[in-house]
Amino acid sequence: MGGELPGYRGKALQALKGVSAEIGDLLRVTRDGTAHEGLLIERSEYGDEDHVVLKLRSGYNVGVRITPTTRIERLGSGAKPAFVPPPPPPRRPGLPRVAIVSTGGTIASRVDYRTGGVRPALSAQDLYSVVPELSEVAVVEAEILYSLLSEDIVPAHWAEMAKAVARHIGDGVDGVVVAHGTDTMAYTAAALSFALQGLPCPVVLVGAQRSADRPSSDAATNLTGAVLAAARAPFAEVALAMHETVSDRSIVLHRGTKVRKCHTSRRDAFRSVNATPLARLEDGEVTMLSGDYQRRDPDRRLALKPDFEGRVALVKFHPGLDPGVLQWYVDRDYRGIVLEGTGLGHVGGYCHQAVQGAVEGGVVVAMTSQCLWGRVNMNVYETGIDLLKMGVVPLGDMLPETALVKLMWALGQTGDAEEAKRLLTTDVAHELSPRTTAD
Amino acid sequence: MGGELPGYRGKALQALKGVSAEIGDLLRVTRDGTAHEGLLIERSEYGDEDHVVLKLRSGYNVGVRITPTTRIERLGSGAKPAFVPPPPPPRRPGLPRVAIVSTGGTIASRVDYRTGGVRPALSAQDLYSVVPELSEVAVVEAEILYSLLSEDIVPAHWAEMAKAVARHIGDGVDGVVVAHGTDTMAYTAAALSFALQGLPCPVVLVGAQRSADRPSSDAATNLTGAVLAAARAPFAEVALAMHETVSDRSIVLHRGTKVRKCHTSRRDAFRSVNATPLARLEDGEVTMLSGDYQRRDPDRRLALKPDFEGRVALVKFHPGLDPGVLQWYVDRDYRGIVLEGTGLGHVGGYCHQAVQGAVEGGVVVAMTSQCLWGRVNMNVYETGIDLLKMGVVPLGDMLPETALVKLMWALGQTGDAEEAKRLLTTDVAHELSPRTTAD
DSSP, X not given: OOTTSTXXXXXXXXXXXXXXXXXXXXXXXXXXXXXXXXXXXXXXXXXXXXXXXXXXXXXXEEEEEOOTTXXXXXXXXXXXXXXXXXXXXXXXXXXXXXXXXEOOSGGGEEEOTTTOOEEEOOSHHHXXXXXXXXXXXXXXXXXXXXXXXGGGOOHXXXXXXXXXXXXXXXXXXXXXXXXXXXXXXXXXXXXXXXHEESOSSOEEEEOOSSOTTSTTOOHHHHHHHHHHHHHHOSBOSEEXXXXXXXSSSEEEEEETTSEEEOOXXXXXXXXXXXXXXXXXXXXXXXXXXXXXXXXXXXXSOOEEOOOOOSXXXXXXXXXXXXXXXXXXXXXXXXXXXXXXXXXXTXXXXXXXXXXXXXXXXXXXXXXXXXXXXXXXXXXXXXXHHHHHHHTOEEOTTOOHHHHHHHHHHXXXXXXXXXXXXXXHTSOSSSSSOOOOOOO | OXXXXXXXXXXXXXXXXXXXXXXXXXXEEEETTEEEEEEEOOOOTTOOSSEEEEEETTSOEEEEEOOTTOXXXXXEOOOOOOOOOOOOOOOOTTOOEEXXXXXXXXXXXXXXXXXXXXXXXXXXXXXXXXXXXHHXXXXXXXXXXXXXXXXXXXXXXXXXXXXXXXXXXXXXXXEEEEEOOSTTHHHHHHHHHHHEESOSSOEXXXXXXSOTTSTTOOHHHHHHHHHHHHHHOSBOSEEXXXXXXXXXSEEEEEETTXXXXXXXXXXXXXXXXSSOOSEEEETTEXXXXXXXXXXXXXXXXXXXXXXXXXXXXXXXXXXXXXXXHHHHHHHTTOOEEEEEEBTTTBOOGGGHHHHHHHHHTTOEEEEEETTOSSOOOTTSSHHHHHHHHHTOEEOTTOOHXXXXXXXXXXXXXOSOHHHHHHHHTSXXXXXXXXXXXXX
16 A cells, blocks of 8 residues: 555556555556546545556546556656646725634535645635635635535534624625535524524525535535625525526525524435525526525624524434433433424334433424425324324424424523523524414 | 303403304304304314304305404304204116225315314215216225324324225225325325226325315316316326416326425325326317326236335435434435435535445435426436445436335335436436436
8 A cells, every 4th residue: 555646556556556656646547438537536445455546638637447458658757747726816895794604514625636636725825726706706805714515513513603704794794604614504593593683784604515626516605695685685594505407597695593404416406395495506507496584784783692402303203213312311411302203293102201311301402304394293193193282392393303403592592491492492593384274 | 161161261261261262153253343144153272262252154164253342142042953964866877986095184084063163074974965977987995094183193004095096996986086185196196006006096185275164175177187087088197187377277187206295285286207298088078288198008907016214214415414314314224215306316525425335235226406496417416426436326317205205115015226227317207307418
């Protein structure tokens, strides 16, 4: 495992050594009559032994399998000059000020063309060089708060993000963008929606599904859209900006409490559920799609409520769920459990005793639906009525993920379970749509 | 709490006693200038004290609040004649034979108009009286296997259902319909897809989102559609028949492994995910929507594989998930855990040690995505690569719910974890779509 060929082992390593190839060299690798030309890049330490990986001129990486007939030619040596960013464009006075708080993820990275590795790239100067359009939209102030994969973000990070956003708002910016990995971005969007009340300006979360080194990357369009919305949009709420469709034509701004990632890889992976999106951005213009929103008002006083209780669990019910898991959470001093029940808000009768035990143990137990679309209604069937009678809190059309975040937030605001239930069932940021009831 | 007014208490009971009303009486209840006329029906034992409930002529129930100004008039006495079903229509010789196995749920019930209570109604005679169209489509043989709310159905029930279906097929029917509550119908559809291999004829699950006493009920159209598909469709697979849209025009047949309930109340609540539906039924004709299917063949020999291992859990990852819950399942001798991870198949780094512990404890740990749409790909980010290295099994585009059922099934077939993994990752019933890989 030569230091000069990091990540390569076995057959691939041997084949590369056979032509004295080094990382960064221009190679032609031919297999089954097809030739690939590109720069040899490092592999991750867990790569297999069968492929060499080239960075093609197109920006794509390609792995070519080494078989007895694969031929490798070394066309040129590495020594690709280090990336030197061009000087930042001149700032235009009078432009809105936008803070970009980076927490990590694909959006906040750029690929090092020599190694294929991913590096954070969010100094303001880096941003201007990578996305020059930004300089026409706003004066950007960039802060790297974290460099985290979003699956590693926990409630304590939400609190720090809320404080960072509040700091920039206190500093007088016209809007804030939070760059975030897409995996848990919707959870964070909900968290900021509850933690930042009475916003004077937009707070826009943004991510990317494809890294900036791929021709299909959505990083630049999403980031430009988010900055533009933060700078100019008329709303003062927490929103999440991503591609509206697979095309680059429009960016949609989802409400932070009504959005979830509904596709693993598409650029338009995020969807508003049980709600119209807040706004659309097309041809540089923001169009409001929702009529009922909080307007931008620089004089509005932000109420920062950043505390989240970590001892809250989301439990998805399924046929055969062991009800003992609920008691396990009670024994661990959990203060809240959000159930992701079936249909209108049910769990099997064999779980009811455990639910009752949790409620009697002082745990706030709330009900959402794994259908995701629609709303729980626990008055229709006996199962729901039984659970209501035990004290389970029905959460209407609130998404399970939003419900988890809100219960963490509610229990972060108060030590009293009844007061937490009151907060949980009071609409704060459009998470709970009113229901029209017949008589 | 008079025996003659079951479920009524407090104000409502007093007001009804004031006019000597009894269940079944025709009442006019006027509040705030609006008058409702209908038959007084029983309330559930958990009803509040403030409403009387009438069955309107339209079939809807309405609850009218008792306030100091609400007026009740008794227009006629009850004594509504008991429901006497009309005689069954004559059976037409030569029609296909279809077995209907009823397990419970809204589809399998009819409302007693006197009490508002729900009663199972699935003798063949009842069916012919309630849905006379059936007699033109097939000779129906009805079996009431269970009368269960579907949230109470557990893996042991799936095994019995599979055996019941196999019995009817052995008896020579041309198709089988399984009537089921909608809440967990998709889980059961997946279970039957794995348990009934080499089907000679269609097996069609069917449910209803609205009970038969409501004008908007989908029960009759869904049931007729399911029977028609079971009788005549060219496919021999497990499918799930429900409304395709909110209109009554078409019934869609989803594949049993690729379907989930995606709305709490809409009639078109079920959606095929990561797949085209199998077929559509419109104007009495079945149109195949998927080209690749197993054709009906009365000579094909059914392979019944009804065993499911109950000690398998579905754990949805969320920010701050306590990784100790995985160890809890290991300690309870669980044999499988399906993770519903984020994005391409991730869980927070703070869960990795627990995942490794579970794998080392002999538990089969598999990965799906809470995005639901798309497919896991654990080769893109280090997080995924780390999990793969531990032995986590990536499940492509398989739905988390289907993955749970399949792992229960795989571990029901073999005591060997490696063989179970092989079964889990081998496509049995279109649950795992092939993926086109670049070199």
